[in-house]
Amino acid sequence: MKNKGLYIVIGFISVIVLLLPSILPPFQLRMVTEIVILALFALTWKMIFHHAGLLSFGHSVYFGIGAYVSVLGWLHIKDLSFLSGILLGGLVAGLIGLILGAFLVRMKGTYFALLTLAFNQLIWAIVWKWRGLTGGDDGLGKFSKPALLGIIPMTNPKNFYFMSLVIIGISAFLCWYITKTPFGNVITAIKSNEERANFIGFNTNVSKLIIFTIAGFFAGISGALYAQFQEFIAPSAIDLGMSTNVLFMAFIGGTGSFWGPILGSGIFVYLSEYLSILTDRWEFILGFIFVIIVIFAPQGILGLYKKK
């Protein structure tokens, strides 16, 4: 009985989601697209936090690298297709996740968190200073926006929206699926009791590294999509502010469920858009909400709902 209700709700939401481009004015559609793209970014953060127990203050590294690498691809590789560029961004981001992760996952919680912050600073500084490659402060723009599969123009916002939906949807599904596999179970076990997981034969460092790499890959995918969405990329995509944003998104929405990140992403995008009209210091309000949630509703908004 419960399942039936759930399917109806999902069906309902799916219909709405598919109809949105026809209902919404262009500006709103753009916002929804942004929400969808950032939701994956938030999802990858939740993945390493909720499932593996790893708190990362520097997650924008993978998002930003995915963005920059794909943009550089579209700028310098002749005829790089849309999907190939996205994939390229994801792969390099995953690779960076592998390299950094190899060092990071051995560290205890607090050290891990602060080290991610330190790495974020370091890599941001590199991106910022390496003007020749990244354009530094000016960023990179004017890169190609190839048609999807060669035929579907991505310059059309409705097409772009559906494409984002599909790519993010598949990515989110894969992330969800992994949690249902034996590997996903190991990660849960590690979060529950890492020491015991070791003593029953799991090499927990390797497992943590794998999930960290996967999260990096999908964060990179999200970043690459974001670059195409903005048609521009700047160091702000890889800075501490972006890492903070994803932290906020994940927490406010709720780190306990798969819908949390999308709720958090939605709240973030809407707040940043509408609050910033009201006041210059909307980020302060965001931070305030975040602190309130951490103290009173550690499982986020969805967590409050679940408890009832």
Place this chain on the structure above:
Amino acid sequence: MGSIFPTFVIQALHGLVYGCLLFLVSAGLTLVFGMMSVLNIAHASFYMLGAYFSFQMLRWIGNFWLGLIVCPIVVGFLGILMERFLLRRIHSAGHVQELVLTFGIAFMVMESVKWVWGTQPQLVPIPPSLNWSFNIMGNLYPFYRLFIILFSVIVMAFMTFILMKTRLGITVRAAVSDRDMVSALGTNTEFVFMLVMGIGSWLAGLAGVIAGPFLSTYPGMAIEILVDCFVVTVTGGLGSLLGAVVASFIIGQLSSFGILFIPRLAIVFAFLLMAVVLIIRPSGLFGEKA
């Protein structure tokens, strides 16, 4: 040959100045970290607040020395408030939640600072009594920087005295190295926590006040010193003041000379040092093995 040595000395002095500031901020950080197992990210924010409060006081009253006395106390008090009303609440939820909370607070402090004083760096004038230069090996060197060193050494000596010779100090040291034991002995650990937070924040605020004229005052100063302080804390060892002294000195020199050689990425050196330490001796140079 003749011109390199003076440059070397000047750089070393720069490094010493920065090292002193680092120590003042890291001391509180490492004590709190050692005692509560929480790295208070907002600690660096207290440093920043010290600088901004002092800037504001200078604007209103024009007296640096009064600011030097009052502002750190205000900051110390804020630290106590934070511990009492925010951190304590979330203590039961675990280290991760505490860390996230301090992050949120640090963020809010930074945004508040931007709100009140704007995003541009504020130039804080050096107090006239300290604003003169003298000759070191043919180079003119601002006395204010020496003042920072002297002042820090005095503060360090004062703190060492308190920690080694007074009963309060001994209790704090014991609490940092073995909190459960101290609690079992009947000491009011909650009070000690608040005290350590207060003193640590006070030190950070003090560092902020004297750093203002040297480094200028801007919203990003908290994060920048946070990373270096974290490196100091990790390298020196949790809860070890001696470690903080040694590590601050080393990191100060590395930053200073690093800026000379790779001006763009001086942060790399501190980083590498920390990475090496974490791999070889995870508890830091002077820390206790878990």
Place this chain on the structure above:
Amino acid sequence: MAEKGRVEAETILELREIYKDFNGLRVLSGINLKIEKGKRHAIIGPNGAGKSTIFNLITGKYLPTHGKIFFKGRDITGESPFKLNRMGLSRSFQITNTFRTMTVFQNVRNAVLSKNKIRYNMFSLLSNMNGITEEAERIINQIGLLEQKDMIAGELSHGHQRALEIGLTLATDPELMLLDEPSAGMSMEETRETVKLIERITEKKTLIIVEHDMDVVFSLSDRITVLYYGKVLASGPPDEIRNDQRVKDAYLGEEKE
């Protein structure tokens, strides 16, 4: 005790000249120990004698200050715990160390998955793996927790937690089991049940058990080693130990027999 014609006993675990210091304090001195395959070996001694430390050294949690440890003839000194488990060595903990947020079933299944070398599989759905489920349930049955199998481990009664603790150790099908005070905090009845359980599950395995309860020790063991302030005081069959004057003076006199 006819020794002639006896097959040479196979040593499955050997501690050679083991010393362990903690922050300058010498906890273990000159430990030499040979554990015979297929036998049940108890290590006893007053608190602080170093019993758990020996376990921690064997299972890779700590590194000995001096000395070497051999498992099945191979030097395992300082090997990581997960490698040792994969080699056939498994331990339980004195303070219950289960996956507290997971159910009894999930707990045991974790170990079963590891034993079957299923660690990185991202393709199969866990819910479809019937073989694994069956194996896990068999073990849960063995440890007598079938009724509790869907309970969260953290909410179990003490006795059940200790049973799960043993279950986790058993589920990786080790050749050598190390049980650290399995009957800690148990009533007489629970202790009796635990002893029977241990007898059942260690039938074809080698067992090293650390215990305070002398009833358990004397009913289970083939050999007993007595530890006293970090040194081996005596080592031999239960009768020998029971009658050893040094042991009586140092230790057994304090325990109820």
